[in-house]
Amino acid sequence: MSGGNAYKRKSHRRIEVITSVAVVVVLYVILESFGVTCPIKYITGISCAGCGMSRAWIALLHFNIHEAFMYHPLFFLPPVVVIVMLLKSKINIKFYKIFMFTMAGAFVIVYLYRMFIGDGNVVVFEPQNNIVFRIIRKLNL
Numbered sequence: 001m002s003g004g005n006a007y008k009r010k011s012h013r014r015i016e017v018i019t020s021v022a023v024v025v026v027l028y029v030i031l032e033s034f035g036v037t038c039p040i041k042y043i044t045g046i047s048c049a050g051c052g053m054s055r056a057w058i059a060l061l062h063f064n065i066h067e068a069f070m071y072h073p074l075f076f077l078p079p080v081v082v083i084v085m086l087l088k089s090k091i092n093i094k095f096y097k098i099f100m101f102t103m104a105g106a107f108v109i110v111y112l113y114r115m116f117i118g119d120g121n122v123v124v125f126e127p128q129n130n131i132v133f134r135i136i137r138k139l140n141l
Helices: 001-033 040-044 053-061 066-069 079-087 094-114 130-138
Strands: none
Touching: 001 079, 053 066, 079 094
């Protein structure tokens, strides 16, 4: 009986991952239609670690690999991470944890580099442009 439960849990986990990715994509498209390209940047005024990812994929779809890397040098990793997440049950758990930690570390390192050393064309630190300050400016408070 436990074999059947394990199969159901694995199947349920895959459905959760696929559903989560689909929800993120749908929410992004909805926000984009309202002119909000990044909810984190919109709320805080500070770019997130994934800043430039969508533009990188669009550049890749136009076969402009150099531009894609300029928008986000790790743009190719999210699909790899999703595949690894979907195959989690078939992968050694130690490898899985090391892989995920490495991916998170790579994004943190690239984010910090782009935030503090980068040219500021993609990743920005502008807390004065967050939603609260924009509302206050509109109300002239």
